[in-house]
Structures are given as structure tokens and as C-alpha cells.
Amino acid sequence: QFKIFHAVVSCSMPAEEIESVSLPVGWKSYISPEGRKYYVNTSTKGTTDVCICVCQLHGAMEMEESFDAEGSFDDVSCLSPQSPGSTSPARRQNKEKEIKETKITINCVTFPVSMSAPEQQLLKPSEWSYCDYFWADKRDPQGATVSGFEVLLQKQLKGKQMQKEMAEFIRERIKIEEEYAKNLSKLSMFPMAAQEEGTLGEAWAQLKKSLADEAEVHLKFSSKLQCEVEKPLLTFRGDNFKKDMKKYDHHIADLRKQLVSRYAAVEKARKALADRQKDLEVKTQQLEIKLSNKTEEDIKKARRKSTQAGDDLMRCVDLYNQGQSKWFEEMVTTSLELERLEVERVETIQQLLRQYTTLRHETDMFNQSTMEPVDQLLQSVDPAKDRELWVKEHKTGDLRPVDMDI
Amino acid sequence: QFKIFHAVVSCSMPAEEIESVSLPVGWKSYISPEGRKYYVNTSTKGTTDVCICVCQLHGAMEMEESFDAEGSFDDVSCLSPQSPGSTSPARRQNKEKEIKETKITINCVTFPVSMSAPEQQLLKPSEWSYCDYFWADKRDPQGATVSGFEVLLQKQLKGKQMQKEMAEFIRERIKIEEEYAKNLSKLSMFPMAAQEEGTLGEAWAQLKKSLADEAEVHLKFSSKLQCEVEKPLLTFRGDNFKKDMKKYDHHIADLRKQLVSRYAAVEKARKALADRQKDLEVKTQQLEIKLSNKTEEDIKKARRKSTQAGDDLMRCVDLYNQGQSKWFEEMVTTSLELERLEVERVETIQQLLRQYTTLRHETDMFNQSTMEPVDQLLQSVDPAKDRELWVKEHKTGDLRPVDMDI
Numbered sequence: 001q002f003k004i005f006h007a008v009v010s011c012s013m014p015a016e017e018i019e020s021v022s023l024p025v026g027w028k029s030y031i032s033p034e035g036r037k038y039y040v041n042t043s044t045k046g047t048t049d050v051c052i053c054v055c056q057l058h059g060a061m062e063m064e065e066s067f068d069a070e071g072s073f074d075d076v077s078c079l080s081p082q083s084p085g086s087t088s089p090a091r092r093q094n095k096e097k098e099i100k101e102t103k104i105t106i107n108c109v110t111f112p113v114s115m116s117a118p119e120q121q122l123l124k125p126s127e128w129s130y131c132d133y134f135w136a137d138k139r140d141p142q143g144a145t146v147s148g149f150e151v152l153l154q155k156q157l158k159g160k161q162m163q164k165e166m167a168e169f170i171r172e173r174i175k176i177e178e179e180y181a182k183n184l185s186k187l188s189m190f191p192m193a194a195q196e197e198g199t200l201g202e203a204w205a206q207l208k209k210s211l212a213d214e215a216e217v218h219l220k221f222s223s224k225l226q227c228e229v230e231k232p233l234l235t236f237r238g239d240n241f242k243k244d245m246k247k248y249d250h251h252i253a254d255l256r257k258q259l260v261s262r263y264a265a266v267e268k269a270r271k272a273l274a275d276r277q278k279d280l281e282v283k284t285q286q287l288e289i290k291l292s293n294k295t296e297e298d299i300k301k302a303r304r305k306s307t308q309a310g311d312d313l314m315r316c317v318d319l320y321n322q323g324q325s326k327w328f329e330e331m332v333t334t335s336l337e338l339e340r341l342e343v344e345r346v347e348t349i350q351q352l353l354r355q356y357t358t359l360r361h362e363t364d365m366f367n368q369s370t371m372e373p374v375d376q377l378l379q380s381v382d383p384a385k386d387r388e389l390w391v392k393e394h395k396t397g398d399l400r401p402v403d404m405d406i
Numbered sequence: 407q408f409k410i411f412h413a414v415v416s417c418s419m420p421a422e423e424i425e426s427v428s429l430p431v432g433w434k435s436y437i438s439p440e441g442r443k444y445y446v447n448t449s450t451k452g453t454t455d456v457c458i459c460v461c462q463l464h465g466a467m468e469m470e471e472s473f474d475a476e477g478s479f480d481d482v483s484c485l486s487p488q489s490p491g492s493t494s495p496a497r498r499q500n501k502e503k504e505i506k507e508t509k510i511t512i513n514c515v516t517f518p519v520s521m522s523a524p525e526q527q528l529l530k531p532s533e534w535s536y537c538d539y540f541w542a543d544k545r546d547p548q549g550a551t552v553s554g555f556e557v558l559l560q561k562q563l564k565g566k567q568m569q570k571e572m573a574e575f576i577r578e579r580i581k582i583e584e585e586y587a588k589n590l591s592k593l594s595m596f597p598m599a600a601q602e603e604g605t606l607g608e609a610w611a612q613l614k615k616s617l618a619d620e621a622e623v624h625l626k627f628s629s630k631l632q633c634e635v636e637k638p639l640l641t642f643r644g645d646n647f648k649k650d651m652k653k654y655d656h657h658i659a660d661l662r663k664q665l666v667s668r669y670a671a672v673e674k675a676r677k678a679l680a681d682r683q684k685d686l687e688v689k690t691q692q693l694e695i696k697l698s699n700k701t702e703e704d705i706k707k708a709r710r711k712s713t714q715a716g717d718d719l720m721r722c723v724d725l726y727n728q729g730q731s732k733w734f735e736e737m738v739t740t741s742l743e744l745e746r747l748e749v750e751r752v753e754t755i756q757q758l759l760r761q762y763t764t765l766r767h768e769t770d771m772f773n774q775s776t777m778e779p780v781d782q783l784l785q786s787v788d789p790a791k792d793r794e795l796w797v798k799e800h801k802t803g804d805l806r807p808v809d810m811d812i
Contacts, residue, residue, distance in 0.1 A: 103808060110810045111803075120806055128794040136803025148802035155796070158601065165598035166610065172596065173617070176589040183582040190578065192571035195564065200752050204572065207759060211579070266810065314812055321809040328807055339793065346606050346789040353613060354784050357777045364774045371763045378760050383752040387745065388534040390561070396554035397517075397542025400526055401734055402509060403727040404516040404672070406720055 107137050107145065108256070108263040110324065123332065130335035149252050149331060152338050153245055159345045160237055166349065167233035170225055170356070177222035185215035198386030203377035213370040221363040229356050236348050248334050255327040262320040269316040273309040280306045513543050513551065514662070514669040516730065529738065536741035555658050555737060558744050559651055565751045566643050572755065573639035576631055576762070583628035591621035604792030609783035619776035627769040635762050642754050654740050661733040668726040675722040679715040686712045 102113035112120065122132045134148030188211035196204050280302040287299060508519035518526065528538045540554025594617035602610050686708040693705060 103811065105810065109807050111805045112808050120804075122804070123806075127790070128797045130793075130797070133797050133801035133804050135806055138802045151800055151802060155800070162599045162602050169593070169596060169598040169614070172593050176586065176593060179589065180582065180586045183585065187575070187578050187582060190575060192575040193568045196568050196572075200755060203756070203759060207762065208575070317810055317812045324807055324809070342793065343789040346787065346792060349606060350609070350784055350787040353609060354781075356613065357780050357784065360777050361774060364770045368767060368770045371766050374763050375760075378756055378763065381752060381756040383749040384533070386752060387536075387748065391534045391536070391539050394557055394561070395539035396544045396557060398526075398528070398539050399517045400529075400541055401515050401730055402518050403730070404511065404723055405509060406723045 105263065108260045109135070109137075109327075111136070130339040131332045134335060135331070147252075147256065149335065150249075152335055153249055156245055156338055156341060157242075159342065160241060163233050163237065163345070163349065166353075167230050170230040170233065174222045174225050174230065177218045177225070181215040181218040181222070184211045184218070188212035188215065198389045199377070199381045200383075200386055203374065203381050206377045207374045210370045210374050214367055217363055217366040217370065220366070221359055224359050225356070228359065229352050232352055233349070237345070248338075252327070252330055252334060255323070255330055259320070259323045259327055262316070262323045266313070266316045266320050269309070269313040273306070273313050276302070276306040276309040511669065514666045515541070515543075515733075517542070536745040537738045540741060541737070553658075553662065555741065556655075558741055559655055562651055562744055562747060563648075565748065566647060569639050569643065569751070569755065573636050576636040576639065580628045580631050580636065583624045583631070587621040587624040587628070590617045590624070594618035594621065604795045605783070605787045606789075606792055609780065609787050612780050612783045616776045616780050620773055623769055623772040623776065626772070627765055630765050631762070634765065635758050638758055639755070643751070654744075658733070658736055658740060661729070661736055665726070665729045665733055668722070668729045672719070672722045672726050675715070675719040679712070679719045682708070682712040682715040 104111055104113045123129065124132060130152055134152055137145050137147050138151070140146050188208050190208075192208075193204055195201075280299070283299050283302050287296075510517055510519045529535065530538060536558055540558055543551050543553050544557070546552050594614050596614075598614075599610055601607075686705070689705050689708050693702075
């Protein structure tokens with residue numbers, strides 16, 4: 001089942017050329033039961049499922065009904081060389097234009113269809129720029145229409161969410177470090193083996209103290225994590241960011257809405273012109289077969305109205321094109337801004353995460369240095385010295401016993 | 407108030423020499439009201455408070471009563487040149503000996519008193535060896551007598567307690583490390599910013615993983631702490647240690663007890679001799695003043711008994727001296743063993759604490775290396791690449807809108 005989105009196609013290529021048209025990726029050609037050739041975009045990634053009917057007689061068609069790919073085309077008001085009398089004056093008018101390219105309007109935005117010259121160059125080749133790849137609408141998994149710009153916007157909002165989550169992660173690390181520091185600090189004050197004396201006692205006391213030094217290192221780490229990583233992650237896009245995104249969103253959406261109403265005006269004007277032309281045709285035919293007593297005045301009037309309708313159409317198409325240009329410019333400007341913001345986001349986060357690893361390196365180094373005084377004192381441990389100190393304090397008497405005399 | 411510990415002094419120095427005797431540290435000389443000179447050890451650090459009376463007529467005295475430093479000496483059975491008739495035959499006997507040194511028996515152990523030649527050299531000079539400084543008993547704060555050996559033994563038992571407490575400290579550290587590792591490991595699995603993609607997403611994922619790596623480093627640390635520090639601290643003196651200490655304790659104590667009983671025998675023999683001598687003296691006097699009709703037979707009998715008593719005394723003194731020698735040898739051997747054990751203890755603990763610092767150094771280094779892959783991936787963060795990846799996946803269409811034709 002394909003849904004057709006107000007596809008209007010103007011085609012002026014001869015039948016043979018249609019055969020040899022190289023289709024854009026994802027487009028397939030089918031033949032209807034009536035022998036009509038039509039083209040279907042079967043690509044699902046970010047493109048519209050649309051069925052266009054390219055009339056082999058270069059006619060313009062409107063297809064507003066949905067139909068099965070292999071079903072009947074009875075409802076499709078589509079011209080074909082095999083259907084006599086289906087060549088309308090409107091179609092004939094278009095034929096005279098002899099336009100070289102194929103265009104299609106989807107959701108009120110007009111795109112080229114074929115890949116023939118002049119081929120569109122990317123605005124920023126090799127850059128995979130936002131301004132080059134988000135022109136069409138797409139459908140989300142629920143079936144709703146999503147504009148390309150919307151996709152870009154969501155990406156930015158998700159980026160802000162990512163920042164927030166990274167900051168939460170850092171916060172959790174900070175809590176872990178503070179707990180660790182607290183435990184080390186407590187333990188350093190426990191009285192185990194406090195009675196050890198001498199050089200060994202000194203080394204042991206320093207070893208215990210080193211836990212308090214380690215605790216300090218980890219507290220410093222957690223404190224710097226907060227200032228230099230967590231806080232910036234939370235704040236480098238301020239609250240203004242969401243407001244700015246909303247502004248862009250509304251602005252672009254408004255321009256699209258305007259395009260929709262201008263397109264409606266075009267359609268209306270087109271229909272009015274067709275009616276006027278048909279009226280003129282009928283009246284001319286009637287004159288020729290002397291069907292009525294219409295004077296040349298009536299025909300002149302009909303012709304005037306027809307011309308006026310033609311002018312109206314031109315004006316509407318003009319306004320539509322202006323509106324589309326405006327939207328186009330805004331799209332390019334804004335999508336490039338979003339692109340810049342995304343580069344900034346990635347680079348800022350890269351910076352902050354590098355700061356994280358720097359702080360980790362620092363911490364490990366400071367931690368190592370807490371061992372230095374311990375190593376030194378352990379080096380100085382001297383059992384002989386400790387014995388001297390202890391003996392001096394605790395000796396009971398150095399006179400050795402002698403034989404008793406009688 | 408000084409307590410006197412069965413001090414028996416034999417002295418054979420002329421009065422003048424006594425005056426010029428250089429006293430050991432802490433000894434002071436006093437003159438009693440009767441004009442007797444006596445010497446008091448006022449040192450409180452590990453020496454006995456004893457009052458000895460050195461008779462200026464080189465007599466031996468027993469002082470068993472306690473008295474005030476400035477009080478009367480009426481109770482002291484102490485000879486002096488001023489007290490006629492107090493020169494007993496026993497004392498005369500000692501006088502004949504003309505022994506050069508002054509000795510004192512305290513708690514049944516016999517020591518030299520003066521510092522005169524031949525001066526005692528330390529058994530192990532400059533080493534502050536246990537075998538040189540723990541000969542005398544001391545008094546603990548509660549007033550109980552403690553032998554020098556007991557002090558050495560307590561030191562060893564305390565050393566075992568110190569090990570145990572150090573091991574407890576290491577155990578607490580192990581618990582802290584395991585807690586820290588557990589927290590880091592948990593956090594590394596939290597889903598924060600899991601949706602970040604591209605090169606930034608990779609770097610972020612590695613950063614999160616690095617916490618699990620850190621956790622492993624700390625777990626390894628705690629595991630090695632247990633094997634290489636805690637366990638050895640707990641086990642390097644086995645349970646046999648306390649048994650060995652008890653054995654030494656009992657053995658040395660037994661030898662002291664033996665000395666006490668042999669000393670009692672000496673005292674008893676000495677008294678018996680004095681009695682026999684007095685008996686002989688009385689009987690001889692009686693013969694001279696024809697006080698009784700005692701025959702020469704009686705005197706011969708009395709003389710024989712006196713000689714026998716003299717032999718008994720010699721035997722007892724011999725046994726005593728042998729007993730003291732035995733104790734002396736055991737003291738030297740065992741105290742040197744305790745000294746060796748203490749050196750071993752200090753060196754072993756030094757070793758184990760060095761192992762602790764080595765493990766800490768290792769840990770900090772391993773911890774640093776967990777940052778390497780993170781640093782590398784952060785280096786590779788590329789906003790342009792990430793844009794390309796993301797655009798390729800999420801683009802909606804690269805055909806730009808064109809003007810609608812009329």
C-alpha cells in the first residue's frame with residue numbers, strides 16, 4: 001500500500017526517453033493493466049513512499065488515491081495514449097511548454113525527479129553537511145510525517161540529554177570517591193599497633209598516616225571532578241539552548257505552513273484556469289457547429305477570463321516559489337547553525353572527558369607520592385637502633401651477678 | 407620509705423676508702439644519728455630501692471626492717487666502731503678474708519656493689535644487648551617484683567600483639583578496597599549516555615569501561631594485600647611461639663626458685679655457724695675465768711661443731727653459686743635468643759610493609775594504564791566523522807527543492 005502525497009508531475013519527455021531514464025536509487029518502474037508506465041519509490045530510509053504516474057504522452061496528472069501496487073488503476077485519473085479523449089486542453093497547454101526536467105511536489109515542496117542534467121551539486125561536497133541531506137520529509141515508525149529539519153532538531157535535543165547523563169555519571173563517580181576517602185581517613189586513625197616504637201614504630205605510624213594522605217588525594221580528585229567536569233557538562237548549553245531550539249523549530253514550521261497555503265492557492269488557480277479554458281473550448285466548438293447563437297462577444301469574454309485565470313495562476317506560482325525560496329534559505333542557515341552547534345558539542349565533551357582522564361592521571365601520581373615518606377621510613381628501619389632505644393628505656397640493671405663469698 | 411630486700415653486705419674496705427668510693431649512679435650516702443654512714447639507691451628506673459648499710463668496720467649486716475630515710479636506726483642491727491661488743495666472731499671471720507669487692511644480694515641474686523676494679527665489661531659492648539641490661543629485678547607500678555627476664559618476655563609477647571594488630575589494619579584496608587571496586591564496577595554498567603554514537607560514543611563507552619578496569623585493579627590489590635601482607639603478618643610467628651615463650655618463662659623462673667631455696671640454706675648455715683662460734687667463744691671464756699667445771703673435752707666438741715658448721719656453710723655457698731651460674735648461663739642464652747627473635751620480627755615486618763608500599767605503587771601504575779585506551783579514543787574523536795556517520799544513517803533526502811513550473 002502506497003500513499004500518494006499530492007503528487008503533481010509535469011513531464012515533457014518523449015515515450016522512448018522515459019524508457020531509458022535512469023531512475024534515482026530506490027525507484028522502480030511498473031506497467032499498469034492499461035499499459036501505463038509508472039514509477040514507484042520503494043526506498044524506506046528517509047524517503048517518501050510515493051507513486052508517481054508518468055504519462056507517456058507527457059501529460060500532467062494528479063493522483064490522489066491510494067492503490068495497491070498490483071491492483072487496478074481505474075481510479076487513477078491518468079492519461080495514456082490508448083485513451084482517446086483523455087487529452088485535455090490543460091494537458092495540451094503543458095505540452096507546449098516543452099519543459100526539459102521532471103518535477104514532483106511532495107507535501108507542498110517541489111523537487112526534481114530525474115537525475116538528468118543539470119544535476120544538482122551538493123552545497124558542501126564531501127562534508128556530509130546537514131544542509132545537503134535533510135530536504136525531504138520522512139515517516140516515523142508510527143507513520144507520522146517528520147520533516148528533515150525536525151530530525152536535525154531532535155539530534156540537538158538528544159545531545160543535550162547526553163550531556164546531562166554524562167554529568168550524572170560523573171556525579172556518581174564523585175560519590176564513590178568521597179566514600180572511599182572517608183573510609184581511608186577513618187582507618188588512618190584506628191589505633192592498631194600504636195604501641196610499636198622506635199624506627200619501626202615511626203614507619204608504621206607514617207604508613208597509617210599515608211591513608212589520610214590518600215584520602216585527601218581522592219577528595220581533591222572528587223572536588224576537581226565536580227568543578228572541571230561535572231559542572232561544565234551540566235552548564236555549557238544553558239537554558240537558552242532549549243529556547244533557541246524552539247525558536248528555530250517554530251520559525252521553520254511557520255515557513256512550511258505558509259508554503260502549504262500558497263500551494264493550495266496554486267492548485268485552486270490551476271483548477272480555475274482549467275475551468276476557464278474548458279469553457280472557452282466548449283464555446284468555440286459550439287460556435288463552429290453553430291450550436292448556439294453565441295456572439296463573438298461571449299467568446300471574447302471567455303477568452304479574457306481564461307487569460308485572467310492564467311495570470312492568476314502565474315502570480316500564485318510566483319508567490320509559492322518565493323515562499324519556497326524563503327524556506328530554503330532559512331533551512332540552509334539554520335541547519336548549518338545546528339551543524340556548528342553539534343561540532344561544538346562534540347568538541348566540548350571531548351575536552352571535558354580529556355580533563356577527566358587528566359585528573360585521573362594526576363590522582364594516581366599524587367597517590368603514588370603518598371608512599372614516599374613511608375618508603376623512606378621503612379628504609380630507615382633499624383632493629384639495632386630500636387633495641388638500643390628500648391633497652392635504654394626499659395633496662396633493669398647492667399651489673400652481672402657474681403659468686404657469693406662465704 | 408625504702409623497702410629493704412634481704413640485703414647482705416660484706417664489706418672489707420677501710421673506712422677511709424669508703425669515704426672516697428665513687429658511687430654508682432643514683433646512690434647517695436647518708437649519716438645516721440649514730441654516726442653510721444649508709445648508702446641509699448634513690449634511682450627509680452628499673453633498679454631496686456634498697457638501703458644498705460656499709461659498716462665502717464667492714465662488718466656484715468642484715469637489715470630487714472624498713473625505716474625512714476631520716477628516722478632512727480635503732481632497729482637496724484648494724485655494727486659500728488662506736489658500738490663496743492658488737493664485733494662478733496662471725497664478723498671477725500669475715501674480716502680475715504680481706505675481700506676486695508663489695509657485694510649485695512637482692513632477691514637471692516648476688517651483685518657487686520662498687521664500681522671499683524675489676525670493673526665489669528659488658529658482654530656485648532656497643533650492642534645494647536638484652537644479655538647486658540636485664541640482670542636486676544624491678545618493681546612495676548603496682549609494686550610487684552618483676553624480673554628483668556620477664557620484661558624481655560613481655561616485649562616479645564607484645565610484639566606478637568603488634569603483628570596481629572597490623573594484620574587487622576591491613577584487613578580493614580582490604581575491605582575498603584573491595585567496597586571501592588564494587589562501586590566502580592556497578593557504575594561502569596550504568597546506561598548513562600549509552601545512546602551517544604560515533605567516535606564520541608566510542609570514547610565515552612571506553613571511559614565507562616575503564617571504571618570496570620579500575621575495579622579490577624583494586625580487586626587485585628586487595629587480593630595481593632591479603633596473600634602477601636595480611637596473611638604473613640598473622641602467621642610468621644606460629645602458635646608455637648607462645649608455647650616457646652612459656653617454656654622459657656618457666657625454665658628461667660624455676661632456676662630463680664632454686665636460687666631462692668639455696669640462698670635460704672646459706673642463711674641457715676650461716677646462722678648455725680654463728681651459733682656454734684658463739685658457743686665456742688662462751689665456753690672458752692668460761693674456761694679462762696674458771697666459771698664452770700667444763701673440761702677441755704667440751705671445748706674440743708664445741709670446736710669440732712664449729713668447724714663442721716663452717717664446712718656446711720661452705721657447701722651451701724658452693725651450691726648457691728652453682729645455682730646462680732646455671733641461671734646466669736640460661737639468662738644469657740635465652741635473652742640472646744629473644745634478642746634474635748626481636749631482630750627477626752622487626753626485619754620481617756619491615757619486609758611486609760615494604761611489600762605493602764610496593765603493591766600500592768603497582769596499583770597506582772596499573773590504574774594509570776586503564777586511562778590509555780580512553781585517551782586514545784578521545785584523541786580520535788572527530789566531529790566531522792561523527793556527522794558523516796550520523797547523516798548517512800538519518801538523512802531524509804539530498805535533492806534540493808526547485809521552483810515549481812506553471
